[in-house]
Amino acid sequence: MSDISRRGFVALTAAGAVGTPFLLEDAWARTRAAITAQEIVERIRKNAGVEWNEDGVDTFKAGDPSTIVTGVVTTSMATLDVLHKAVQAGANLVITAAPTFYSRADLREPGGRGFGPGRGGPGARGRGRGGPPPPSPATISGPGTGASAPMPPTPTLPAAVVPPPQRGAFAPPPAPTGPDPVYAGKNAFIDRHTLVVFRLTEHWNSRRPDPRALGLAAAMGWTKYSAGEDARHYDVPAVRLDALAGQLKNALGIRGGIRAVGDRTISVRKIGLLPGFTLIKDAIAMLPDVDAIIAGEVQEWESPAYVQDVAFAGIKKGFISIGRVVDEAPGMMVCADWLKTIVPEVPVRFIPAGDPYWRPL
Numbered sequence: 001m002s003d004i005s006r007r008g009f010v011a012l013t014a015a016g017a018v019g020t021p022f023l024l025e026d027a028w029a030r031t032r033a034a035i036t037a038q039e040i041v042e043r044i045r046k047n048a049g050v051e052w053n054e055d056g057v058d059t060f061k062a063g064d065p066s067t068i069v070t071g072v073v074t075t076s077m078a079t080l081d082v083l084h085k086a087v088q089a090g091a092n093l094v095i096t097a098a099p100t101f102y103s104r105a106d107l108r109e110p111g112g113r114g115f116g117p118g119r120g121g122p123g124a125r126g127r128g129r130g131g132p133p134p135p136s137p138a139t140i141s142g143p144g145t146g147a148s149a150p151m152p153p154t155p156t157l158p159a160a161v162v163p164p165p166q167r168g169a170f171a172p173p174p175a176p177t178g179p180d181p182v183y184a185g186k187n188a189f190i191d192r193h194t195l196v197v198f199r200l201t202e203h204w205n206s207r208r209p210d211p212r213a214l215g216l217a218a219a220m221g222w223t224k225y226s227a228g229e230d231a232r233h234y235d236v237p238a239v240r241l242d243a244l245a246g247q248l249k250n251a252l253g254i255r256g257g258i259r260a261v262g263d264r265t266i267s268v269r270k271i272g273l274l275p276g277f278t279l280i281k282d283a284i285a286m287l288p289d290v291d292a293i294i295a296g297e298v299q300e301w302e303s304p305a306y307v308q309d310v311a312f313a314g315i316k317k318g319f320i321s322i323g324r325v326v327d328e329a330p331g332m333m334v335c336a337d338w339l340k341t342i343v344p345e346v347p348v349r350f351i352p353a354g355d356p357y358w359r360p361l
Contacts, residue, residue: 240266241318266316
């Protein structure tokens with residue numbers, strides 16, 4: 001975000017970043033050599049600066065990688081709204097931080113709860129063409145699964161012990177037949193406009209200094225207050241915790257997904273950033289050195305509960321969760337700026353997904 005001011009980030013968030021499409025850029029872009037989505041991804045792999053994990057989640061999620069790219073859009077989440085705006089802007093390659101199809105597996109059709117390695121393959125539907133089915137949710141644990149350890153498999157009960165429903169008694173609704181309309185609609189839009197969607201999160205987040213933290217600091221005007229080379233620590237002018245929460249809300253366009261823990265009147269000078277999914281071990285390690293932590297996605301019984309108990313003990317510490325989609329948006333703006341340096345053939349820009357939540361008045 002080096003060339004985009006904090007005010008510019010707010011304007012992009014409010015306007016959807018497509019007030020001015022690629023029209024002028026298209027004229028000179030067409031005079032350059034054509035480049036495919038696969039070639040752009042190969043440049044990302046080559047220039048990411050981290051070892052590429054072939055079994056990770058950073059893969060094509062929809063579309064044909066051999067598609068000639070007319071423009072690139074980066075975003076924190078490829079919602080239908082973002083896809084519409086990408087088409088309006090003349091772009092056909094969307095690079096997203098979050099899954100496009102509602103689960104880690106990112107399959108183009110529903111598949112159980114959808115947990116899995118996320119390797120549906122280019123344009124894959126369902127479980128992937130020829131690929132293995134995703135593992136059962138009962139075997140999955142970790143962030144976002146709600147399980148701290150794998151659950152045992154559910155036993156299959158013999159029909160003799162399952163009584164038939166009685167007349168008039170409640171019976172579960174029949175399993176849906178046919179395609180899910182939301183998946184189908186999103187797939188149809190992607191296919192109709194020949195879009196290509198690639199997820200870039202695992203390797204982008206592994207870069208150092210953390211591009212998500214750099215982007216968030218730039219959006220908040222904190223770059224000059226950096227207190228370390230890791231881009232995660234900042235010494236800012238003193239501000240009350242509740243005022244800090246308000247500044248985040250206004251600067252990042254947060255509608256409802258912001259939550260704070262701790263005495264709202266405490267003075268905050270030392271701020272720690274924990275972008276993305278915040279692990280409890282990272283929060284515990286950072287808290288002694290800061291007045292407040294700003295995090296993305298959390299599990300409520302972990303970091304927030306820990307800081308709540310710290311605050312109850314009379315220690316002046318705060319914790320603010322702003323939500324993962326909002327938290328990763330500035331980092332994907334940084335990604336757009338970086339992509340411009342390695343993919344000069346086509347226009348590149350950031351389109352925000354916005355805050356998915358709203359708060360009742």
